[in-house]
Amino acid sequence: MIITYQSFNHDKNNTSFCSLIYRIAIGCAQQSDTPSINEKVSSSGPTRADRSNGALGGSQNNNFVINSAPIWGAGASVGASDGEFANGFVTATSYSAGDNTNSWTALSVFDANGTPGAAYWTRSLLGYSQGAYWNGTTPVASTSAANGVAIFDSDFMDNVGTQGAFGLGTSPSPHKGELISPRIDLTGYSNTALSINFFSFFRNFDTTERSVSISTDDGTSMTTVDYRSLSNNSTEETVTVVFATATSGLSTLTQ
Numbered sequence: 551m552i553i554t555y556q557s558f559n560h561d562k563n564n565t566s567f568c569s570l571i572y573r574i575a576i577g578c579a580q581q582s583d584t585p586s587i588n589e590k591v592s593s594s595g596p597t598r599a600d601r602s603n604g605a606l607g608g609s610q611n612n613n614f615v616i617n618s619a620p621i622w623g624a625g626a627s628v629g630a631s632d633g634e635f636a637n638g639f640v641t642a643t644s645y646s647a648g649d650n651t652n653s654w655t656a657l658s659v660f661d662a663n664g665t666p667g668a669a670y671w672t673r674s675l676l677g678y679s680q681g682a683y684w685n686g687t688t689p690v691a692s693t694s695a696a697n698g699v700a701i702f703d704s705d706f707m708d709n710v711g712t713q714g715a716f717g718l719g720t721s722p723s724p725h726k727g728e729l730i731s732p733r734i735d736l737t738g739y740s741n742t743a744l745s746i747n748f749f750s751f752f753r754n755f756d757t758t759e760r761s762v763s764i765s766t767d768d769g770t771s772m773t774t775v776d777y778r779s780l781s782n783n784s785t786e787e788t789v790t791v792v793f794a795t796a797t798s799g800l801s802t803l804t805q
């Protein structure tokens with residue numbers, strides 16, 4: 551399995567957008583006749599996955615319960631360091647299935663300079679944006695901030711931390727970057743519903759996309775959910791996205 555995060559900031563004049571992800575885990579989800587995911591896991595954050603569109607397949611009324619024990623990533627016995635972004639990223643201007651199987655890949659899709667540009671997610675040990683309009687140096691409240699967070703620092707990439715220097719940074723907006731996971735081997739699992747659970751913090755300014763995708767064929771094809779409606783501006787929170795049918799029919803999830 552492959553997970554991909556996409557961030558796209560559209561603004562080109564006053565960028566203060568930044569998106570951080572600092573803890574991610576995959577879990578199993580099971581369809582339930584009773585409480586919705588919203589009711590079931592609200593204690594850990596605003597997880598309005600039951601309102602999302604593509605994630606839950608055709609019906610908005612499906613209810614899911616998220617298993618408490620993750621099967622990969624932060625808090626799991628497999629993939630914990632990758633789930634905490636404790637290892638360096640590989641930067642890339644193109645990506646093919648099977649690339650960089652052992653590390654997160656920061657892929658630039660485009661920026662105002664063209665395609666592919668230099669719109670890279672980065673691994674930060676600071677835990678905050680270095681952009682000119684961020685206003686603050688308080689790290690995100692993550693127990694694993696010290697070993698790295700993932701950030702799409704649109705503000706900084708556009709202005710290099712200097713107010714008024716619009717478009718003079720390494721990647722002038724509008725720009726889009728993707729953060730693609732290492733290969734996640736879930737051999738032995740065949741669940742037809744999986745959840746992606748992550749801590750998110752972003753400051754919105756003219757954001758056109760913040761989405762997460764999963765692939766079961768090593769990154770060849772992706773099922774994508776834009777989670778903007780599941781998350782809140784300038785709020786550190788848990789976001790849970792349920793992929794109800796992305797693994798249907800697969801007997802084991804090796805890729």
Ligand SMILES: [Ca+2]
Nearest residue numbers: 634694697698
């Ligand atoms: Ca971390």
